[in-house]
Amino acid sequence: MKIVLVTPEIPWNTGAIGRTCVALNLELILIKPLGFSLDEKSVRRAGTDYWKHVNLTQYDDWQSFLNARQPKRDQLYFFEEHGEQSLYEPDYDPDGYLIFGCESAGLPPSILDDMKDRTFHLPMLSEKVRSLNLANVATAVIFQAMKPQLGG
Template identity: 45%
Template sequence: MLNIVLHQPEIPANTGNIGRTCVATGTRLHLIEPLGFSLSEKALKRAGMDYWKDLDVTTYLDYEDFLNRNPGAKIYYASTKAPQTYADISYEEDCFIMFGKESAGIPEEILLKNQEHCVRIPMINDIRSLNLSNSVAVILYEALRQHNFSHMQLEGQLTKYHWK
């Protein structure tokens, strides 16, 4: 099972969307405080829709609390400042992929200490970053693809017709 970590997320709709993606993929969500919203906010629940109740989510007081409660965790750090792309990595089945807050990303002190595990999504120079929930989806689905989408439904069904 993969793990998505949000370091001090600020926008409830992004976290709600990410929560829904986590439920749809069987991924755990980890939230590192302080959060820029309350977990009871309507915007969070609205974005996560009725999936929020099914989400495997854990909150942490701070980054140190996260590290202490997940000893030995293999963590990848998503940042626009990273030296390698997300596609350059082979993601372990139980790894953690961390994303920073919308306004500032992951603190540079954390990135510097973990530079060999920092990854980026390629973009043209004029763009600051992708939306947080889009970034999570891009990297999470690459990790899932590398594991052949194990445990996931690979074929859809039409409602009124049958595929030939």
């Protein structure tokens, strides 16, 4: 399974997600442009001393990612606040891509075109909260998606 962050903006979210990737032996894929430099202390601080162990790949844009990886449609799982389905619904492909957008705007509409059936949300019970922190959502999704591999 691979984690894809499309144009992430906040370095400590990327660092925290990178740390989760190290813990679970997952590749972290970053789609540019990034809202920060990977050399920034805040990325390393959030990933602590684990950042050097992140299996990291970067692409200049979404199309470059698609061209290089050529994922099957059913390997793509997009996570958005208004996703059509709950993150608990799919049977996740162990070779799938868990895809998250930037903190301020989510995933671009151009990426989500014709992907409504591949778009998922994290259910919340309170209407007082519009959204959760990207690193928190990604961690919840990752552990749900990997439940079979983790003995769940």
